[in-house]
Amino acid sequence: MSENEPLLSVHNMEKHFPVTAGLFRRQVGAVKAVDGISFEVFKGETLGLVGESGCGKSTTGRLVTRLLEPTGGKVVFEGQDITHLSQGKLRPLRRDMQMIFQDPYSSLNPRHTVGAIVGAPFRIQGIKTEQGIKKAVQDILELVGLNPEHYNRYPHEFSGGQRQRIGIARTLALKPKLIIADEPVSALDVSIQAQVVNLLEDLQSELDLTYVVIAHDLSVVRHISDRVAVMYLGKIVEIADRKSLYAAPMHPYTNALLSAVPVPDPKARRDRERIRLTGDVPSPLNPPPACRFHTRCWKAQEICKKVEPPLEKLADGHQVACHFPENAPVATAGAAADDAAQA
């Protein structure tokens, strides 16, 4: 992690979608999809954003790329506050900030050729390339492992993994600084997933990219991220570097999430003690008061229902929002010592 200025920083960002009812569309409530989250992304790193469906991770991705406008808080990109910039003023910024979408089927226009899709950013931004757009597009296709001769083909002629590569090629066209990848591999088969994960990593080191990877798959996130933020019902409950988060999670929710992941090892299942969470994630329309996890938490006490735990720094680079964190600093220090010994 670099010590320099963050590329992207988010302060207390909120997105409340109004819920209206009745003849006059009176607002009767709000879905608090993202409810006051703060984080920073440094140049060259990958921040993973994990959580279950409805926790606000995709909304977060759309807010920082300003596909949605935050209802509160601040988004700062390269020192510039972009929270309320107009579409016109945002356009030049879009060169530096791109998004990879989850579904390679619906995010590519079926009536455009690959050349048109990947070349669109050049046309929209009015960029002149030395040897013409076609050459530039073919170079990018080659970079992501597609055949440059497929320039004139349509999306339906490609497999899912190849389509995802087209989506990645499009985001790379203008050499962005920050890429937000929203579930980039979840729609792909296992063997193809690995290809795309490797491609994302290669491109990062080649082009010096910064990623925010949004995913529900904890093993993919661990593989690809330097730091990981865990979200629950519109809040960040824990944010830490990859090693400490996976080795010594402090928030009970992170712990439960990790223990719920099935392990491809038949022997391990026999000796594994699993934390069973009961019930589903509550509705973000009416989230539980104070600590939002208290309804499913086995450590919850009176205070959890009354006082919201702040996101606090409990160890170096490890922030947690919990009244009763696990693996509190002593354990973390131990794990860090182990890592140091290994290195």
Added chain:
Amino acid sequence: MSFLDVKDLKIHFPTDDGLVRSVDGLTFSLERGRTLGIVGESGSGKSVTSLGILGLHKGGRAQISGEIWLDDEELVAMSAEQVRRLRGKKMAMIFQDPLSSMHPYYSVGHQIIEAYRIHHDVSKQVARKHAIDLLGRVGIPEPARRVDSYPHEFSGGMRQRAMIAMALSCDPELLIADEPTTALDVTVQAQILDLMRDLQREFNSALIIITHDLGVVAELSDDILVMYAGKCVEYGKADDIFYQPEHPYTWGLLGSMPRLDREPTERLLPIKGSPPSLINVPPGCAFHPRCPYAERTEGRASTEVPDLAPTERGHLVRCHMPRTERRALWENEIKPVLETQ
């Protein structure tokens, strides 16, 4: 003879573009109280197999051959009407997407009651009590009230529970779960897997779980069958498949997965290329265009379909490479790389 015996099952679909060999000679068996995991990527024929066993391809354009013996009855030759009588009572299915496989206009209870009354001559009241009972068993809170809810009023996890309740309503002896947890979050997935394991123990039913997730398979299965392009490429005990796999495709699947239980590697080891189209399955071994060891078979990989041959450990592998070579590759090249992960 086992409780379920599938012999050389073929399910082909004629289309304008050619014959789609979705399932091409599949043989396996399953006893009561045991779980078989069928693993494969999309288009490998796993779902077609499950629908075939349930007789849901009958009356369509599918060309089905082979034998399916369920408790000494042969299903392939049976009429659609005869299979329909077995469906629900003898065998049942849990579908992947409970929202689209439940009727949105009818309450959840109504749908369970309907299935139950087809097979049991009981009054609506008795059937309703049974439905409430079942919903409670699968862990739905306040079942007496929830029985009148509609599918859209349930969350994803609850819908999957209701789906399981529906499948269990007539105590089926064979339960097929097709990607039962793919649409669910991990914490809910863990609940559903626990529930399925508990219920199976209680009912002593035979369970087939179909998934692409090796983790889910490892959680539940006694035996595992790996499918590729409509064929079984490896079939054996769960421990053999995970600790002594011999097919390069199985190695590829294991190497492609990032794992939480091991230290992360620098890079994943993907399988090159993508799964073949079933209209145009590569000749010889269907996996040969993606197999890193295809040259080691003296050209047979692209001309001859390898047999599904037993190893001395008793599991079946479809590969041209000599056994000793496969074992050596696994021990010296694949396993060390996977284990440093």
